[in-house]
Amino acid sequence: MNPKGKRTTMVTRIRWITDQREFMIAYVIVLGSIAMAYAIPGFRHPQNLSAILLALADQSIIAVGMTLLLVSGSFDLSVGSTMALAGATTAIWLTMGLPVPVAILLGLAVGGLIGLINGLIITEIKINPFITTLGMMSLVRGLQMVVTGGRNISELPASFTVIGQGSFLKVQYPIIISIVLVVIGDFLLRRSRFFRQNYYVGANERAAALSGIDVKKLRIFNHALTGLLAALAGIIITARLGSASTSAGKGVELRVISAVIIGGASLSGGVGTIAGAFLGALLMSIIISSINLLGIELNWIDFVLGATLLLAVIADTYGARQKRGE
Numbered sequence: 001m002n003p004k005g006k007r008t009t010m011v012t013r014i015r016w017i018t019d020q021r022e023f024m025i026a027y028v029i030v031l032g033s034i035a036m037a038y039a040i041p042g043f044r045h046p047q048n049l050s051a052i053l054l055a056l057a058d059q060s061i062i063a064v065g066m067t068l069l070l071v072s073g074s075f076d077l078s079v080g081s082t083m084a085l086a087g088a089t090t091a092i093w094l095t096m097g098l099p100v101p102v103a104i105l106l107g108l109a110v111g112g113l114i115g116l117i118n119g120l121i122i123t124e125i126k127i128n129p130f131i132t133t134l135g136m137m138s139l140v141r142g143l144q145m146v147v148t149g150g151r152n153i154s155e156l157p158a159s160f161t162v163i164g165q166g167s168f169l170k171v172q173y174p175i176i177i178s179i180v181l182v183v184i185g186d187f188l189l190r191r192s193r194f195f196r197q198n199y200y201v202g203a204n205e206r207a208a209a210l211s212g213i214d215v216k217k218l219r220i221f222n223h224a225l226t227g228l229l230a231a232l233a234g235i236i237i238t239a240r241l242g243s244a245s246t247s248a249g250k251g252v253e254l255r256v257i258s259a260v261i262i263g264g265a266s267l268s269g270g271v272g273t274i275a276g277a278f279l280g281a282l283l284m285s286i287i288i289s290s291i292n293l294l295g296i297e298l299n300w301i302d303f304v305l306g307a308t309l310l311l312a313v314i315a316d317t318y319g320a321r322q323k324r325g326e
Contacts, residue, residue, distance in 0.1 A: 025263060025279040032286060040293045048289065050172070054240075056285040057174035058083070058233035062256045063263075063277040064185040065115075065226030069129075070260050071189070072198040072222055073205065073269030076118060077133040079230040079256060080249035081140035086111045086231030087238035087248055088144050091153040100160045108231045114140060115227020119220035137253070145246065154243035164240025174236050181229070186274035198222070202269025251302070258309040259284055267313065284308065 037044040062079050069075050090107030094100065114136065121132045166173050188195045200208040201215055209215045230249075238244045263280035265272025287308070288301055 022264065022273065022276045022279055025276065025283060029279065029283050029286065032283075032290075036286070036290050036293075040290070042293055043290070048293070050175070052282070052285045052289050053175045054172055055288070056281045057178040058237050059252065059256050059259060059281045059285075060178040060182055060278050061233040061236070062226070062230050062252065063259055063281055064181050064274055065222070065229040066256050066260050067185070067263075067265060067272050067274045067277045068189070068195070068198055068222045069226055070257070070265040070267065071202050071269060071272045072219065073202040074122065074129045074219060074222065075133070075257060075267075076115070076129070076223060076226050076230075077253045078114065078118065078136035078140055079226060080252035081137045081144065082111050082114045082227050082230040083234035083237070083249035083252060084244075084246070085114070085140050085144040085147075085234070087234035088148050088153060088244040088246075090235050091156055091238055091244035092147065094156050094160055095153060100157065103160070104235055107235050108228055111231020111234070112224050112228040115224040115230070116220065118227065119223030122223065123216040123219050148244065148246055150246060152243050152245050156238070156242060161239050161242050164236050164238070165242070174240060177232075177236065182274055182278045186278075189274055199270055202271070204270075254309060255284060255305060256281070258305060258312060261312040262308065267317075 033043075042048055062083070066076065066079065086107045089110050090103050093103040093106055098106075118129075118132055118136055121127055122129055162173075164172075164174055168176060189198070190196075197208070197213050197218055200211070200213060201218060205215055233252075234249060237248060259280035260272060260277040261267065261280070262283060263272065263276030263278070265277065284305065287304060291301055291304065
């Protein structure tokens, strides 16, 4: 190939990279982090950087499943409640003397079961995801308050809390677990034939079904997996805090959905990546950390996150209309 052809190919590749949503988010994260590092010296402290990653660990885990749902044209508003119930039931079983692995497996089963029920209601009874998961969110949160008696559950064994408080090479386990799941999930969604079916279902469900894709099976799997991942996040945060909190997971669903949309997914389905969702969660975590370090009243956090979600949805809707030529 002549030098001119090589140069053209390189320019094409660079343009392709810069056109990706993930690149733009990473660009904003880098610029924002540099600005905050100069404005607030404490921002670049290793402890703060570790705190940012630790704060988004549970959201990143759930975002893996939520990305699959949004890409396939669905979503789940019950992940925060599932997270709380799984953490609480795991803690209860531990206080009853069950071995740590058994209690964890039972906690994961709780989350998987909730997700499975969501999937079956949506696919078999054909109730839309919003109504189904909104109802499940309230039902599961109420069940959590019943089983815990409205009290936090503490005094958990050290063999369990090490999952959330231990570290490897000074990197805490929750951060390692979340990054590993994000990497594996992103690879599977990009490369696995089974997971890539979500793009076809989200883009055109009828056409996907006619092409031989088992849409019902895929949707049920996605919801069950998301419930399982929400349970894992709940178990990890319970181990990190050393207790199961009755307020665990409140607002997580909106933060995760916001992160996935900011990361490039669309509410209409068919697009999105797990890497983008992780970057979206990281951006939101940096925003929250900056608000804390700047000494801004914490009540502004919900306002900022809500505004971020609205802007992301508006941008997504506008972009979809531009593609349709409206």
